[in-house]
Amino acid sequence: KNQVEQSPQSLIILEGKNCTLQCNYTVSPFSNLRWYKQDTGRGPVSLTIMTFSENTKSNGRYTATLDADTKQSSLHITASQLSDSASYICVVIPFGGGYNKLIFGAGTRLAVHP
Amino acid sequence: ETGVTQSPTHLIKTRGQQVTLRCSSQSGHNTVSWYQQALGQGPQFIFQYYREEENGRGNFPPRFSGLQFPNYSSELNVNALELDDSALYLCASSLTGNNYGYTFGSGTRLTVV
Numbered sequence: 435k436n437q438v439e440q441s442p443q444s445l446i447i448l449e450g451k452n453c454t455l456q457c458n459y460t461v462s463p464f465s466n467l468r469w470y471k472q473d474t475g476r477g478p479v480s481l482t483i484m485t486f487s488e489n490t491k492s493n494g495r496y497t498a499t500l501d502a503d504t505k506q507s508s509l510h511i512t513a514s515q516l517s518d519s520a521s522y523i524c525v526v527i528p529f530g531g532g533y534n535k536l537i538f539g540a541g542t543r544l545a546v547h548p
Numbered sequence: 549e550t551g552v553t554q555s556p557t558h559l560i561k562t563r564g565q566q567v568t569l570r571c572s573s574q575s576g577h578n579t580v581s582w583y584q585q586a587l588g589q590g591p592q593f594i595f596q597y598y599r600e601e602e603n604g605r606g607n608f609p610p611r612f613s614g615l616q617f618p619n620y621s622s623e624l625n626v627n628a629l630e631l632d633d634s635a636l637y638l639c640a641s642s643l644t645g646n647n648y649g650y651t652f653g654s655g656t657r658l659t660v661v
Contacts, residue, residue, distance in 0.1 A: 470652075477552070477638050477652035478591075523590055536650075538590035 437461070438526050440539035448547055451514055455542045457507040457524030468525045469498050469509045472541065478523055481509070486529075514546045552641050552653035560659045561629050569624040569656045573641030577649065579603070580622040582614060583638040585655070591638055597622055598644055626658075634660045 438459045447453050459467070466485050470478035482491040482498040484507075490499050495512045511518055521541040528537070553572040561567050573580050579598045583591035593606035597616035611627040620641070626633055639653045 475636065475655070475657060477554075477640075477654045479652070480650070536593065538592075540588075540590045543588075 438524055438537050438539040440522075440524050440542050442542060443540070444543040444545070446545045446547060447514055449514060449516055453511050453514060453544065455509045455511075455522050455524075455544070457509070457539055459505050459507070459524070459526050459537070461526040461528050461537055462505070463529040465527045465529045467498075467500055467507050468527075469496070469507075470523045470525060472521045472523055474520070481522075511544075516546050516548060519544060519546045552639055552651050554637075554639050554653035554656050556656060557654070558657045558659075560661060563629055563631060563660055565629050566625065566627045567629060567658060569626075569637050569639075569658070571622045571624070571639030571641075571653060573620045573622070573639075574649075574651050577641035577643050577651070578620050579642045579644050580616055580620065581640045581642070582622070582624045583640065584608070584633075585636040585638055587635070594624070629660045631660050634658060 441456045464486055466483055468483045469481045471481050472478040481493050481496050484491045484500045486502050497510045500507045509522055521543045523541040524539040526537045552574050555570045581596040582594040584594055585591040594608050594612055595605040595614055596603045597614055600616045613625045615623045636655045636657050638655045640650055642650045
C-alpha cells in the first residue's frame with residue numbers, strides 16, 4: 435500500500451534556530467515529491483517540488499532533500515521565524531498516477547516561539 | 549493571473565441539511581480536485597473534474613457530488629450532512645498534462661452541528 439509518513443508529528447523550536455522535518459514514503463515509482471506549508475485553516479502552499487531524479491531543491495530558507503534509494507525526504511528550515519509556525523505536508527505523486535492519486539502525509543505541526 | 553478562489557470561507561450547517569461549496573480555478577487551469585481535511589489530518593481526495601465530468605473519485609459516499617462548469621469552475625455538494633462532515637474542504641486546480649502546476653485554494657471551513 436502506498437503510504438507517506440512524516441515525523442515528528444509536532445515540533446517546538448525557538449526563533450532563529452534550524453530544524454529538519456522527515457518524510458518516509460513507500461510510493462514507487464513516483465513522479466515527484468512536494469513539500470507544502472499550510473497555515474491553520476488555510477490551503478496548502480507549495481514550497482518545493484522535486485522529481486525522482488533530483489536530490490535537493492531550495493526555496494529561500496527552505497531546503498528539501500530526496501534520497502530515492504532509501505525513499506526518504508527531508509525539509510530543512512534555516513533561521514526560523516515566527517511566521518514559519520504552520521503544518522508542513524509531504525505529498526507524493528505516483529508515476530503515471532495523475533493528480534487524483536496524490537498521496538498526502540499527515541503533516542508535521544511546527545511552532546516557533548520567541 | 550488569479551489564484552484559486554473558494555467560497556464561502558466559513559459555513560455552519562445543521563445535521564441533515566445540504567451544502568454547496570464553490571471553487572473558481574486558476575486562470576489557464578482546466579482540472580479541479582476536491583479534498584476533505586479533518587482537523588490534524590492530511591487532505592483526503594474526494595473527486596476530480598475534467599471537461600465537466602468526474603475523473604476519479606476517492607472513498608466518499610454518493611451524497612458527495614460535484615459539478616464543473618464550462619469556465620472550469622466547480623461546485624461540491626454534500627447532502628444529508630453528518631457531524632463527521634465537519635472539516636476544511638480544499639479545492640485545487642491544475643492543467644491536465646502539466647505535472648507541476650497544482651494550486652490549492654484557501655478552503656471552506658464547514659461546521660455541522
